[in-house]
Amino acid sequence: MMGGGMHARGLMDREFIKPQRISKTLKRFAGYFKPYSLVLVIAITLVIISVWSQVMVPDLIGQAVDCYLTAPAAAQQGEGGSLLAQSVPNCTYDPNAHNLNSADRVAGLGWLVAKLLGLFLLGAIANGMVFFAMGWAGQKVLKRMRVDLFDHLHNLSLGFYSKHEVGDLMSRITNDSETIQQAISFALVNVMAGVMLIVWVIFNMLTKSLIFALICLTIVPFMIISTTWFSGQARKAFRRSRLQMGNVNAELQQSISGVREVQAFSREDENLENFRNVNAANRDANIKAVAFTSALAPTLEGLGYIALAIVTGVGGILLLRGQDLLGTSLSLGLVITFLNYIQRLNQPIQQISVLWVNIQSAIAGAERIFGLLDEKLEIVDKPNAIQMPPIKGDIVFEQVSAEYVAGETVLKNISFSVEAGKTIAIVGPTGAGKTTIINLIPRFYEVTSGKISIDGKDVRDVTAASLRRQIGIVLQDSFLFSDTVMNNIRFGNPSATDEEVKEAARLARADTFIENLPEGYNTVLGERGRGLSQGQRQLISIARAAMANPRILILDEATSSVDTRTERMIQAALEKLLQGRTSFVIAHRLSTIKNADQILVLKDGEIVERGNFQNLLDAEGVFYNLYMSQFRRQEAAA
Numbered sequence: 001m002m003g004g005g006m007h008a009r010g011l012m013d014r015e016f017i018k019p020q021r022i023s024k025t026l027k028r029f030a031g032y033f034k035p036y037s038l039v040l041v042i043a044i045t046l047v048i049i050s051v052w053s054q055v056m057v058p059d060l061i062g063q064a065v066d067c068y069l070t071a072p073a074a075a076q077q078g079e080g081g082s083l084l085a086q087s088v089p090n091c092t093y094d095p096n097a098h099n100l101n102s103a104d105r106v107a108g109l110g111w112l113v114a115k116l117l118g119l120f121l122l123g124a125i126a127n128g129m130v131f132f133a134m135g136w137a138g139q140k141v142l143k144r145m146r147v148d149l150f151d152h153l154h155n156l157s158l159g160f161y162s163k164h165e166v167g168d169l170m171s172r173i174t175n176d177s178e179t180i181q182q183a184i185s186f187a188l189v190n191v192m193a194g195v196m197l198i199v200w201v202i203f204n205m206l207t208k209s210l211i212f213a214l215i216c217l218t219i220v221p222f223m224i225i226s227t228t229w230f231s232g233q234a235r236k237a238f239r240r241s242r243l244q245m246g247n248v249n250a251e252l253q254q255s256i257s258g259v260r261e262v263q264a265f266s267r268e269d270e271n272l273e274n275f276r277n278v279n280a281a282n283r284d285a286n287i288k289a290v291a292f293t294s295a296l297a298p299t300l301e302g303l304g305y306i307a308l309a310i311v312t313g314v315g316g317i318l319l320l321r322g323q324d325l326l327g328t329s330l331s332l333g334l335v336i337t338f339l340n341y342i343q344r345l346n347q348p349i350q351q352i353s354v355l356w357v358n359i360q361s362a363i364a365g366a367e368r369i370f371g372l373l374d375e376k377l378e379i380v381d382k383p384n385a386i387q388m389p390p391i392k393g394d395i396v397f398e399q400v401s402a403e404y405v406a407g408e409t410v411l412k413n414i415s416f417s418v419e420a421g422k423t424i425a426i427v428g429p430t431g432a433g434k435t436t437i438i439n440l441i442p443r444f445y446e447v448t449s450g451k452i453s454i455d456g457k458d459v460r461d462v463t464a465a466s467l468r469r470q471i472g473i474v475l476q477d478s479f480l481f482s483d484t485v486m487n488n489i490r491f492g493n494p495s496a497t498d499e500e501v502k503e504a505a506r507l508a509r510a511d512t513f514i515e516n517l518p519e520g521y522n523t524v525l526g527e528r529g530r531g532l533s534q535g536q537r538q539l540i541s542i543a544r545a546a547m548a549n550p551r552i553l554i555l556d557e558a559t560s561s562v563d564t565r566t567e568r569m570i571q572a573a574l575e576k577l578l579q580g581r582t583s584f585v586i587a588h589r590l591s592t593i594k595n596a597d598q599i600l601v602l603k604d605g606e607i608v609e610r611g612n613f614q615n616l617l618d619a620e621g622v623f624y625n626l627y628m629s630q631f632r633r634q635e636a637a638a
């Protein structure tokens with residue numbers, strides 16, 4: 001149970017791991033975008049258009065004031081055109097504006113307003129198109145990454161899965177790729193546009209009036225510092241909140257998964273108390289985070305107003321006094337243009353700081369995905385591997401040793417041979433290496449030394465797929481998919497007809513209970529076969545193995561007990577299934593052991609005894625002790 005909680009917390013933690021190899025990851029990531037480079041070029045062009053349309057606006061508004069609105073006033077004050085020209089030095093849009101009559105001025109102003117509207121429209125369309133283009137490319141990239149990952153995950157060995165949690169892998173395929181997709185289609189564009197806008201606006205301000213620009217921009221460093229500080233604090237608080245959320249989830253997961261134990265041990269009240277506590281911690285962390293986020297906007301707004309006040313104050317005073325600012329002649333239009341510029345800086349500064357985090361976590365997500373894609377395949381077919389010919393079923397283990405962790409031998413010098421069609425039972429205490437032996441046959445793991453051959457062929461010389469296709473496996477808790485019973489059995493042989501599926505079910509003695517299900521063979525099973533009893537799930541997995549009609553059968557007998565009637569059915573089904581096939585059984589049933597042609601007794605990774613039931617009992621060794629402690633009870637019960 002603790003494991004679940006730790007894991008959920010681990011997941012939460014990962015979100016904040018900073019990317020380590022940014023340039024390498026980005027380069028690899030760019031590879032995914034290569035097929036869509038044209039779309040990218042179009043998107044960047046559209047971003048430039050959109051930013052350009054925004055940068056143009058303040059200047060046009062300033063020009064409207066200088067050329068069409070202040071000119072008449074100046075004309076009234078002045079006595080001639082030359083004075084007028086001096087008083088509106090910043091009118092570059094229409095230098096002849098001062099010579100126009102008022103009707104022409106209105107018309108000129110109308111055109112300028114129409115241009116502004118056109119710019120707004122152009123900006124909006126370009127913006128929409130950018131998001132569509134990036135969203136489109138992002139989805140394509142996302143799909144390719146997920147498919148690549150899914151494909152790779154299917155080829156990774158059991159060794160890999162014993163080291164990784166399913167939840168973690170799922171999170172890489174879903175959450176990480178989702179974060180990346182969002183970053184591509186939203187954060188990246190906004191940050192790019194934001195940076196472009198800031199640089200462009202500042203450049204325009206500096207070129208229009210270096211000194212006025214510097215005065216106006218004094219506030220920008222404060223904006224940047226406060227944004228960085230507040231968002232840093234908010235991020236920390238959100239991190240705490242997410243960690244607490246991880247605890248809430250872990251607590252929930254434990255209580256729901258372990259609801260039977262909770263009820264059986266009457267732990268409801270303690271659980272509620274725990275849940276209350278972790279929720280309270282989550283609430284406090286969230287409130288803190290919200291407090292910092294709420295404080296950021298007014299602070300920036302306040303600083304923005306100060307900047308506006310500086311522009312208005314400095315500009316206004318100089319205008320009223322008719323003074324130059326170190327050689328720059330100010331006009332009302334220029335002051336208004338600067339006011340507008342300053343206003344435009346506020347939003348991108350705020351956005352960049354927030355979205356930068358998204359981009360960082362997307363890069364970290366991409367790193368995790370590439371890490372998974374780089375996970376080496378442990379079972380690789382030799383370049384000259386052949387297809388396994390139809391198996392007869394003679395199997396030989398020669399001096400086989402195996403280890404999961406380098407240097408820690410789990411199987412030592414295992415040698416035995418089985419003739420085609422015979423049943424071999426493997427018994428031994430827990431951890432003796434029984435599962436390891438059966439995992440080596442279909443090459444779920446490779447031997448460390450020695451050799452396993454089937455019909456005289458080393459299993460390493462044939463392709464794993466052609467070998468596995470001819471081996472049937474029934475595990476203690478075989479996985480049933482949430483699909484119909486028919487398809488679950490057909491999984492053993494996708495080309496089987498409905499009639500063949502039913503035949504396999506009959507062989508497995510599963511037909512009677514299946515026909516009694518609400519929709520018979522078309523009943524859809526719950527996740528992992530929920531809704532069926534353990535015995536019924538086993539019967540379906542036996543039918544599935546029968547469907548594949550393998551020459552070699554691997555069977556891990558269930559340890560958990562089922563009712564006597566189901567037990568008999570399973571036993572009968574297995575007997576039928578084992579007939580004529582070379583079978584390896586990790587045996588937990590006395591009947592299987594008694595019927596086996598050969599019994600291997602395993603202890604600490606070595607075969608300590610071998611023989612048939614009677615020989616082994618007579619030897620009064622390890623098997624005899626096992627029999628006395630485990631199997632005799634079954635005999636007594638029977």
Ligand SMILES: Nc1ncnc2c1ncn2[C@@H]1O[C@H](COP(=O)(O)OP(=O)(O)OP(=O)(O)O)[C@@H](O)[C@H]1O
Pocket residue numbers: 159162404405410428429430431432433434435436437
């Ligand atoms: N994926 C793995 N990674 C590392 N060690 C493993 C792995 N799987 C098994 N082992 C170790 O190898 C040894 C043999 O395990 P194995 O599962 O083969 O035993 P077993 O006889 O089948 O046990 P049981 O009856 O409990 O299923 C044990 O010490 C076990 O801890």
